Amino acid sequence: MFSSVDLRLPTLGVADRGDTHRSIILIAASTIGLSLLTTWTAVFWHAYGARHEIAHHGLVTAISATHTIEREAQAMGYLLKGLSQSPLLKTGDLEGFHRQLRATPRPDGAWFTLWDRDRVLLRTRDPFGATLPRIDELSGIREQFEAIRTKSLIMSDRMHSPSVGLWIVSISLRLDDAGGKMNGVLSLHVPEMHFNNAVRNAVRPTEWGTVLLDRKLQRLVTGAVEWGAAPLPGPASLLSGRSGEFETIEGYLTTFERSSGTGYTAVSVLPTTLSNAPIRRALYQSLLATLALFLIGGIAVRALLRNVGPIDSLRLTALATRSELVAANARMGNILESITDCYFTLDYSYRITNTNSATLRWCGKSRSELIGRRYLDLVDRHSACAEAVVQAVEHRREYRGEVPSALRPDRFIELRAFPSPEGASVYFCDVTDRVLAHRATVEERELLQASLDALTKQIAILDGHGRIIAVNQAWCRFIDATQPNVPAHGTGSRYLDVAVPGEQRFSAMEDVIADIRPGFQGLYQTTSPDGDRWFMIRARRFRIGGKARIIVSHEEVTELMIARASVNELSERLLTLQDEERQRIAAELHDSTTQYLVAVGLNLMKIERLLPQRDGQRLLDEIDHLLEEALKELRLFTYLLHPASLEENGFREAVRAFADGFSDRTGLEVACRFDGGADRLRVEVRRALFRIVQEALSNVHRHAAASRVTVNLRNTPDEVILCVADDGHGMQANPVASKIGKPTLGVGIPGMRIRLHQFGGTLRIRTGRTGTVIRARVPRKPENLAGAGHGQ
Numbered sequence: 001m002f003s004s005v006d007l008r009l010p011t012l013g014v015a016d017r018g019d020t021h022r023s024i025i026l027i028a029a030s031t032i033g034l035s036l037l038t039t040w041t042a043v044f045w046h047a048y049g050a051r052h053e054i055a056h057h058g059l060v061t062a063i064s065a066t067h068t069i070e071r072e073a074q075a076m077g078y079l080l081k082g083l084s085q086s087p088l089l090k091t092g093d094l095e096g097f098h099r100q101l102r103a104t105p106r107p108d109g110a111w112f113t114l115w116d117r118d119r120v121l122l123r124t125r126d127p128f129g130a131t132l133p134r135i136d137e138l139s140g141i142r143e144q145f146e147a148i149r150t151k152s153l154i155m156s157d158r159m160h161s162p163s164v165g166l167w168i169v170s171i172s173l174r175l176d177d178a179g180g181k182m183n184g185v186l187s188l189h190v191p192e193m194h195f196n197n198a199v200r201n202a203v204r205p206t207e208w209g210t211v212l213l214d215r216k217l218q219r220l221v222t223g224a225v226e227w228g229a230a231p232l233p234g235p236a237s238l239l240s241g242r243s244g245e246f247e248t249i250e251g252y253l254t255t256f257e258r259s260s261g262t263g264y265t266a267v268s269v270l271p272t273t274l275s276n277a278p279i280r281r282a283l284y285q286s287l288l289a290t291l292a293l294f295l296i297g298g299i300a301v302r303a304l305l306r307n308v309g310p311i312d313s314l315r316l317t318a319l320a321t322r323s324e325l326v327a328a329n330a331r332m333g334n335i336l337e338s339i340t341d342c343y344f345t346l347d348y349s350y351r352i353t354n355t356n357s358a359t360l361r362w363c364g365k366s367r368s369e370l371i372g373r374r375y376l377d378l379v380d381r382h383s384a385c386a387e388a389v390v391q392a393v394e395h396r397r398e399y400r401g402e403v404p405s406a407l408r409p410d411r412f413i414e415l416r417a418f419p420s421p422e423g424a425s426v427y428f429c430d431v432t433d434r435v436l437a438h439r440a441t442v443e444e445r446e447l448l449q450a451s452l453d454a455l456t457k458q459i460a461i462l463d464g465h466g467r468i469i470a471v472n473q474a475w476c477r478f479i480d481a482t483q484p485n486v487p488a489h490g491t492g493s494r495y496l497d498v499a500v501p502g503e504q505r506f507s508a509m510e511d512v513i514a515d516i517r518p519g520f521q522g523l524y525q526t527t528s529p530d531g532d533r534w535f536m537i538r539a540r541r542f543r544i545g546g547k548a549r550i551i552v553s554h555e556e557v558t559e560l561m562i563a564r565a566s567v568n569e570l571s572e573r574l575l576t577l578q579d580e581e582r583q584r585i586a587a588e589l590h591d592s593t594t595q596y597l598v599a600v601g602l603n604l605m606k607i608e609r610l611l612p613q614r615d616g617q618r619l620l621d622e623i624d625h626l627l628e629e630a631l632k633e634l635r636l637f638t639y640l641l642h643p644a645s646l647e648e649n650g651f652r653e654a655v656r657a658f659a660d661g662f663s664d665r666t667g668l669e670v671a672c673r674f675d676g677g678a679d680r681l682r683v684e685v686r687r688a689l690f691r692i693v694q695e696a697l698s699n700v701h702r703h704a705a706a707s708r709v710t711v712n713l714r715n716t717p718d719e720v721i722l723c724v725a726d727d728g729h730g731m732q733a734n735p736v737a738s739k740i741g742k743p744t745l746g747v748g749i750p751g752m753r754i755r756l757h758q759f760g761g762t763l764r765i766r767t768g769r770t771g772t773v774i775r776a777r778v779p780r781k782p783e784n785l786a787g788a789g790h791g792q
Contacts, residue, residue: 002167005159006786016407024045024301025301026066027318027321028297031297031321031325032293032294032297033227033329034325035293036289036290036293037324039289039293040289041327041459042095042285042328043282043289044279044281044282044286046278046281047115047276047278047279047281047282048216049573051275051276051278051279054207054270054274054275054278055246055253055255055275056207057206057614058208058246058253058255058268058270058343058558059255059257059268060202061208061268062210062212062255062256062257062268063257063259063265063400064199064202064203064204064264065202065210065212065266065268066194066257066258066259066262066264067202067268068199068203068264069195069198069199069212069262069264069266070259070261070262071740072098072194072195072198073155073171073262074261075263076171076190077153077171077173079104079172079188080097080153080171080172080186080188081153082185083100083101083112084173084175084186086100088100089114089175089375093302094121094128095128095129096124097114098124098128100122100753101114101124102137104489105226105492106188106190106763107190107191107194107591108191108194108605109166109190109191109194110125110188110189110190110191110194111124111125111163111188111534112124112186112187112188113165113186114184114185114186114187115135115141115145115184115185115189116183116184116189117135117145117183117184117185117289118135119132119133119134119135120132120133120134120135120138120444121184122245123575125164128358130391131269142174143184143366144170146158148172148173148174148182148185149182149678151173152173152174153171153173153174154172154265155169155170155171155214155259155262155263156169156170156172157169157214157218158214158216158218158220159194159577160376161189166191166192167191167192167220168189168190168191168192169189169190169192169195169214169220170187170188170189170190170192171187171188171693172185172187172188173186173187192220195212195220196212196220198694198717199266201211206273207270208268208269208270209268209269209270210267210268210492211232211267211269211271212264212265212267212518213232213264213265213266213267214264214764215263216781217265218422219232224230224388224493225539227287231250231252231254231269232249232254232267232269233247233249233254233267233398234255236652238398243538246319248272251273252270252271252272253269253270253271253272254267254268254269254270255267255268255419256268257385258423268297270635271403274711276411299370309471314396315346321579326715329697330439340358340429340784341356341358341427341429342356342358342359342362342427342428342429343355343356343358343425343426343427343428344359344370344375344426345420345422345423345424345425345654346375346389346393346422346423346424346425347422347423348393348423349423350374350375350376350389350393350423351372351373351374351375352370352372352373352374353371353376353422353423354371355367355370355371356597362407362408362430363378365571371386376389376629377672378406378407378572379406379407380406382402383403383404383406383415384403384404384406384415385403385404385405385407385415386404387405388401388403388415388417389417389426391417392417392418392419392426393419393423393424395762396419397419397515398416398419399415399416399417400414400415400416401414401430402413402414402415402435403415407555409431411430412430412431412432412434412435412436413428413429413430413432414428414429414431414433415427415428416428419478431434440441448470449472451471452470452471452472453472453473453474455472455474456474457474457476457553457555458471458472458474458475458477458478458554458555459471459472459475459500459551459553459554460472460475460490460495460551460553460554461549461550461551461552462513462549462550462551462552462553463547463548463549463550464493464515464547464548464549464550465513465775466491466494466495466496466513466550467492467494467495468491468492468493468494468495468499469491469492470491471489471490471491473492475489476489478554479498482526483498486498494515495509495552496510496513497696499552499554506519507779507781508522509537510540511523511599512539512540512550513550515541515548518540518541519538519541520537520538520539521536521537521539522536522537523535523536523537523557524537532557532558533558534556534557534558534560534561535554535555535556536554536555536556536557537552537553537554538552538553538555539551539553547606551559553598581623595638599690617727622626651686651689651690652674654690655672655674655690655713655735656691657670658693658694659672659693659697659711662697662701666701667711668700668701668706668708668709669706669707669708669709670697670708670709670710670711671708671709671710671711672710672711673710673712673713673717673760674712674713675712681720681783681785682783682785684759685720685759685778688755688756688758688759688761688778689713689722689778690774691752691755692722692724692752692755692756692763692774692776693711693722693724693749695751695752696724696774697709697711697724700724700726700728700772703728703731704726704729704771704772705728705729705778706727707727707729709722709724709726710723710725710726711723711724712724712725714752715780716780717780718779718780719776719779719780720777720778720780721779722775722776722777722778723773723774723776724773724774725772725773725774726771726772727770727771728771729771730758730767730768730769730770730771730772731765731767731772744767749763749765754778756776756777756778759778759779760776760778760781761776761777761778762776763775763777763780764774764777772783
């Protein structure tokens with residue numbers, strides 16, 4: 001644009017210093033002027049581009065709104081067509097059809113109505129059999145009947161329902177008899193707020209406001225109060241004008257899109273203060289640039305005039321300035337080519353008459369290769385793109401839709417073809433990412449459902465408020481077996497109302513739904529004709545896409561619970577047998593073996609009198625000492641096997657008596673410390689803790705080489721903690737036992753663990769060079785306290 005500017009300077013002599021000053025001033029003024037022109041052009045071009053983009057967003061908003069209305073109307077039409085095929089309706093069972101309609105999902109606040117030519121047959125917001133009005137008593141219904149005669153499915157204008165005090169929109173389907181004659185109408189009445197909410201959720205948030213109009217150009221109540229009173233184009237413009245035209249009305253920029261399917265119009269409104277903001281900003285920037293250039297130019301000229309150097313220096317400066325101007329010109333060209341939307345125009349012979357750079361890049365061709373070529377020669381005549389263009393050129397009907405690209409089959413485009421006086425104008429943009437993302441979402445949803453259906457557990461997915469939004473096949477079978485009257489297997493209902501039958505409730509599950517805790521696991525029991533059934537329920541709260549979700553699984557564990565009960569019963573029986581066997585062995589040792597050893601001692605005394613020799617006397621003394629040690633060990637062993645009665649003396653006294661007897665027989669110092677409340681435990685729990693004390697002290701005596709043992713029993717609100725600590729050398733690893741890897745029931749540490757496990761308790765052992773600590777924990781559950789039955 002500026003390549004023709006000649007910046008050559010005249011040759012100056014010493015005597016022409018005044019001419020040099022004038023030349024410098026002239027060059028500086030020219031440079032500043034060209035720079036200002038370039039800057040203004042670039043800034044204002046960019047501003048107009050931004051304003052065009054703002055206007056484009058408004059048109060896209062209006063188009064998205066009309067598409068949303070069309071999709072909502074189409075979905076409701078499909079619902080009505082499905083209901084029209086109901087066997088209940090065809091057989092005339094109106095009461096059954098009324099129940100089916102009430103159970104059919106529909107928008108909030110909506111209701112169904114069945115009409116014949118004269119009156120209302122049924123209405124879902126009224127009980128079946130209620131007195132319903134005749135058609136002539138309802139305003140505007142007779143006109144709708146006449147319209148339905150020509151079109152099988154219509155969407156009404158906005159109308160007021162006095163009975164519910166709401167403005168509604170009706171979707172009505174014509175019902176024909178076997179002969180093809182109209183014999184009734186099935187309608188779905190939807191509050192107009194549903195369509196506004198659908199548009200607000202579907203349209204990407206922008207500065208534009210959207211106002212919906214019905215065929216009579218009545219405004220639907222909009223959720224955005226600030227657009228409720230915004231001025232709109234007049235009826236003549238909306239009814240006769242072309243969609244996509246922009247008009248400025250009372251300080252607002254407006255554009256609209258009229259749906260050919262529903263007749264509804266979406267008007268996008270934006271205050272001109274926002275639409276003209278880029279222009280005002282460009283003007284402000286231009287003024288700042290002008291002041292800056294004049295200030296810098298004035299300073300530069302003054303410096304040059306004060307220090308006029310050789311003419312070569314001035315020429316170099318001029319060349320540098322020219323280079324800067326060329327670079328600015330190149331940047332300006334880049335700005336002109338930075339249009340991202342693709343478009344081209346066709347004449348009636350399908351020849352391309354105009355295109356932009358974005359289209360050239362998309363096609364991978366030069367402008368000369370496209371201009372003048374027939375569009376149908378470049379693409380497949382039977383492709384969706386070609387059919388859309390033919391529809392616009394020959395049939396003079398506009399086309400909108402997402403189609404595969406005819407030139408690049410691996411891409412998808414959003415194509416809009418409009419008839420024009422010259423032929424057609426075609427607009428398209430690449431939406432491959434959006435289409436693929438939608439397909440991926442659908443595939444992921446199908447994969448998730450298939451994965452859930454493949455699981456044997458009953459799975460339900462809840463929203464953040466605890467309503468069921470998805471289930472698997474196992475869940476459906478579970479609900480059919482336990483609660484066959486729940487509609488849709490509980491989908492859409494509160495989980496706590498349908499998932500857990502009877503009076504059972506889980507406060508922890510309510511905490512998960514209230515976002516108080518992240519997860520929950522629980523066990524519950526149900527009664528069925530086949531007997532009691534047990535289920536394990538697990539729940540976990542998570543977030544995805546900014547939304548809270550809860551996944552809940554139900555797993556039947558009836559067989560596991562039966563097996564666990566059998567194992568507990570068997571373990572208790574084996575431990576009882578073990579105690580009985582210990583008592584029998586202790587009695588046998590005390591009554592027989594001990595007596596034999598005493599008899600041996602008496603006989604040794606007799607032998608002592610028969611052997612007066614000194615060597616024989618020494619041998620008899622050694623035998624007598626060994627016999628005393630054997631008796632001592634035997635008495636200790638029988639005491640450990642059969643201590644004082646726990647039932648007669650209570651837990652604290654029994655443990656103290658046992659510890660004192662153990663200390664007397666072994667020489668170990670035993671200290672006992674107890675909290676109150678131990679005797680409030682079940683006798684079975686106390687016996688298990690007593691056996692642990694007994695086994696632990698026995699192990700200390702046999703293996704620890706300790707001098708002191710401490711027995712400590714503490715009560716907390718949640719559990720009972722028993723600690724037995726010694727100051728011995730610690731536990732040593734047993735290679736043989738390690739290789740075997742199987743504990744023997746009732747012997748040592750495995751026996752302790754078995755005793756605790758049947759009451760839900762745990763055993764922990766900490767050992768080292770300073771001694772060993774055995775810590776047993778038993779939860780203070782109701783079934784572990786005195787007074788609880790054995791079956792709990």
